[in-house]
Amino acid sequence: MHHRKLWTVLSVLVMAAACGGGGDAPTSSAPAAPAAPAFDPTTAGNVSGMVMIDGELPAAEELMMASDPACVEAATETMSNTFVGSDGHLGNVFVYVKEGLEGQSFPTSSDVITLNQEGCRYTPHVLGLQVGQTLKIINSDATLHNIHATPAANEEFNMGQPIQGMEFERTFNAAEVMVPFKCDVHGWMNAYVGVLDHPYFGVTGTDGMFDISTLPPGDYVIEAWHEALGTQTQNVTVATGQTAEVSFTFTAP
Numbered sequence: 001m002h003h004r005k006l007w008t009v010l011s012v013l014v015m016a017a018a019c020g021g022g023g024d025a026p027t028s029s030a031p032a033a034p035a036a037p038a039f040d041p042t043t044a045g046n047v048s049g050m051v052m053i054d055g056e057l058p059a060a061e062e063l064m065m066a067s068d069p070a071c072v073e074a075a076t077e078t079m080s081n082t083f084v085g086s087d088g089h090l091g092n093v094f095v096y097v098k099e100g101l102e103g104q105s106f107p108t109s110s111d112v113i114t115l116n117q118e119g120c121r122y123t124p125h126v127l128g129l130q131v132g133q134t135l136k137i138i139n140s141d142a143t144l145h146n147i148h149a150t151p152a153a154n155e156e157f158n159m160g161q162p163i164q165g166m167e168f169e170r171t172f173n174a175a176e177v178m179v180p181f182k183c184d185v186h187g188w189m190n191a192y193v194g195v196l197d198h199p200y201f202g203v204t205g206t207d208g209m210f211d212i213s214t215l216p217p218g219d220y221v222i223e224a225w226h227e228a229l230g231t232q233t234q235n236v237t238v239a240t241g242q243t244a245e246v247s248f249t250f251t252a253p
C-alpha cells in the first residue's frame, strides 16, 4: 500500500515536471486560484432520451433464495433485475458519455453513492459514480453478505459484512464500465457499477428514460450498456442551452 501511494506521488511529480516545461504554462505571478472549471456552465447543454427493446422483454427469472432462510424471510422481491421495463422501454441501462470529454477535468462529486444489500439483493442493481467519489455499501439484512467486486482496471476487493447495519466505504481509482459486484454467499446477488472520470451518465428507469445534464457543448459518443444485451453507441452534438435527443433500441434475445 505504501509503495503504491509513493509511486502515485512520484508519478504526479513526474507529470507535473513534464507539464511545467510547456511554453504556455501559467506563471506563478497570478494569485492562487482554484483549478479552473472545465467549462463555463452557462454554456452547457443536455442530452436526454430513451432506451427501448425491440421484441418481447424476456420474463424476469425468479431468484431461488432457499439456501438462506434469512433471505427468504427478508425478501420482498424475488425476481431478477436483468430485464426490467414496460411498454417496450428498457430499464437498468447505463448511459454515459464515452468519448468527447478527453482532456477536460471535472470536480469529483461529494455526494455519497449508496449500494444497499436489502432482502438479499443489491439496490440499486446498476449505478454509476465518479473516480474518487465515495461508494457506501450497507448490509441491511440479518445475514452474512460479502461484497466481492471484480474489476479489470481497479483493485479487486472482497469484504464480508456479517452483521446487519454494517457499512463500509470504497472509492475507485480508474474509470471502468462496468465493475461487477457479486456476493459469494448468495449466487443470485449481483450489481454493476460504472466508474467514470466525469459526471455525465445516467441509468434508465423502467420507463427507459435517461438525462445527462449540464454538458459542455461539443460532439460526443454516447454509449448505452446493458448487462445482457451489450452496448450501443450514438453520436450526438450538444449545443448551448439545447437538449439533444438520443434513443437506443436493443433487440430482444
Ligand SMILES: [Cu+2]
Residues within 6 Å of the ligand: 120, 144, 145, 146, 183, 184, 185, 186, 189
Ligand atoms: Cu449475500
